[in-house]
Amino acid sequence: MAALPPQVTLAEAGRTLFELKQALSQQAGPVVTLDAASLRVFDSSAVAVLLELRRQLRAEGKTLQVNNWPRRLEDLMGLYGVGELLAP
Template sequence: MSPAAVSAALPAQVTLAEAGKTLMELKQALAQQSGPVVMLDAASLRVFDSSAVAILLELRRQLRAEGKTLQVSNWPRRLEDLMGLYGVGELLAP
């Protein structure tokens, strides 16, 4: 990882029940970062629904407004499939 990239991670579970808290925590963590590229590791993500996609889209929107780029690594295959189903795969492509 380059010095200009910062890293955060998705939790193991992101469903509607955790979405608000997860989004708030990730926004707070990312607000502390100054690098132009934010790396988000999805390796721990095991249980999720469409809320995970919504969170990723919101983080992308926020970071783009700040002139930053979101890069997600270690996508679960099911998350890629869900993004494709909703037609947002290209916006968040790995």
């Protein structure tokens, strides 16, 4: 299972997206799983990375499943009105 790094801010977003795309492409099947347990430091860039991963996977006919959401990330996604797109 691929995992989010401990920090995803604007400075890391591009690299994180690239690395996660590579890691998730190794997973077979219609549901691709990402673990968010180690995510501690983040800003809205983390939401953008997750939404872009979701968009790319949907284009391939796959679903992104994120496990172990940090509560603050759920709150941030709700604030931006995108919580239902990646609901845990």
